[in-house]
Amino acid sequence: MKKKLTGAQIVWESLVREGVEVVFGYPGGANLPLYDALPNYPIHHVLVRHEQGAAHAADGYARASRKVGVAIATSGPGATNLVTGIATAMMDSSPTVFITGQVMSKLIGYDAFQEIDVTGITLPITKHNYLVTDVREIGAVVREAFYIARTGRPGPVLIDISKDAQQNTTEWEYDDSPIQLPGYRPDLSPSRQDIQRAVEMIQSASRPVILAGNGVIASGAMDEVLDFAEHTNTPVAMTLLGLGGFPASHPLALGMMGMHGEAWVNMAIQEADLLIAFGMRFDDRVTGNLKTYAPKARKIHFDIDPSEINKNVPADAALIGDLGETLRQVLDYIQPCDHREWLETIQQMKSEASAYNILNHAGQKHLYAAHVIDGLWRTTGGDALIVTDVGQNQMWAAQYYKLDKSPRFISSGGLGTMGFGLPAAIGAKFGSPNAEVWAIVGDGGFQMTQAELATAAQEGLKINVAIINNGYLGMVRQWQEFFYDRRYSATPMRSPDFVKIAEAHGLTGLRVTRRADIEATIQKARQIEGTVLVEFRVEKEDCVYPMVPSGADLHNMIRRPVPSMVFEEEEQNEAE
């Protein structure tokens, strides 16, 4: 039955039909009609403190729940404040819908107050976007937007709605007919020949490595990947966003690859004769120098996005389609493989590397971030939902929090957006209310979006924020240490008293300065009601190891100085 509704009502009606329960946003002149209609709908609105926070929260929600995350902003500055968050979601293929108010349609193009060309600005950072000035189009556009955001390779879709379109009324009825988009085919699948070709290559390989990326998690193909790996006895390397896509505790799990990947993982890739890429895009942070990347390996590329094939690394076989479905088809043809020798070689490299691991170093004096993350992993039984910021804290979290499930690791990979951690953790908590959420952030990144602590407090949310405070923009400092003669230009950072910051919000703040206090403090934080902020004062000039310098060959890693050296240094320090 058709009802007479305003555009704003149609937006909310449509969102309810899409299963939206929570939206993150900020009101203003151009979206007032939307906000005016909101209280009549069963949708919880989270008032952020900055629209960037709304965008990251929607993104975090989407990644934690694998549903579409929604953020709302007004025109002009509200919309431009979303931009970093939209770009973050785009780079990491996060299914999100952004709704912005726009000035009255008759004013569009006249530089009206708070008019900005948001569809123009977001054209290259959205999967698709819409400008709607006619109330009759709203229903169809919202439906299309959700469909595009969550299907195929997911991504952000923006809908800019003029104020008059929100205010005007029309006869409306929910339309559930199939969506017709002549140029949009998210349902590609590989041909029989492609599958056959890949199967032959898999069957004839003797040193294969699986490269598991974000697509494993986006496709929900964890079980299929596990099946495939076990069936073919193939070790699994993961990208940053692939972490959790394969259980870290599994004997075939290698760990993270790339710039800060484990040495044996990168070595295995360089020695492999076959790379089987699952939903990853051979980003420069995982390949290093492309000319010397995996020189002996043929490549099979599984991806849902045809434009990723042959983009960075030429593929010898390409299987385009949903990973889970494709793998089920491939598994029909696969005979079990035995790669004992290859696995032993890798195991050998792995044992050799353990000497470099700071966790194995003697000396109880210093508090390293590695100890913090390891302590968190132990205390939470490895089952927390980790949301990171960007920088050293992010890499340490990736290296030391060993994940057996997904989604359990949420991080800004492609864009590397500082300030992502806290708001994304807030969104993730809404997306996965039963999860124990830990935001792991740096002192720098935290301060970019720390205003969202007020959001967490207002919502009465239980999340935990671990600030890895090294007094520096650590990752940049590390580059300065390695490549710029230790000229620490603009990287030392004085921070406010983080405990007091928490307290100012009516929240609990805790501080850890000694290694011995890590686990007890984490335990305490977990038990306190409401959001808790724990500041860890860690070693100031520690570095993330190993490191493949930007553009260097993947096997040319800077390693952590060997333990004996560290030990001597420590003794010296103690003597001083």
Next chain:
Amino acid sequence: MKYTIVVLVENKPGVLNRVASLFRRRAFNIDSLTVGRTEVPDVSRMTIVVDSDELNIERLTAYLYKLVNVIQVNNLTTTPSVNRDLALIKVQASDENRAHVMQIVDVFRARIVDVTNNSLIVEITGDEEKIEGFIEVLRPWGIIEMVRTGIVSMARGGSSLLVESFPVSNFSRVAV
């Protein structure tokens, strides 16, 4: 090498911008771009000539397909096809050289579409080569102004480029 790509798009506002923006963002150089209507009211057709190489044209094709409003992409570079550019050329034509210019126009089967005491506007259609040749011959007589539409291209044979079903084969083709 120059590639001729025909892109069939939904006839909606902003689509030209999306396509042009893609070329800019992915650093492809457009030689010429034309847009016009087709036999189907909802579909517009772009003919884009781009200077690139085989691998990058594959990339470009895949990126174009990522645009929601792009229905179909065809590479007509090596397909037997009719390519046409149209040029309007205003050329000096005094009493002394007018006859000569008109002779050249005749030889190239161009048309004179405007005449003044000291100038002519000549219209010529043809493929790139013909038009370029024509311009070279006219140049010594003094070209006052010129405009070209850019290439439009149509494959020879009896069928329409616009296929009903989506060309999935284009994608499976990528790995050789």
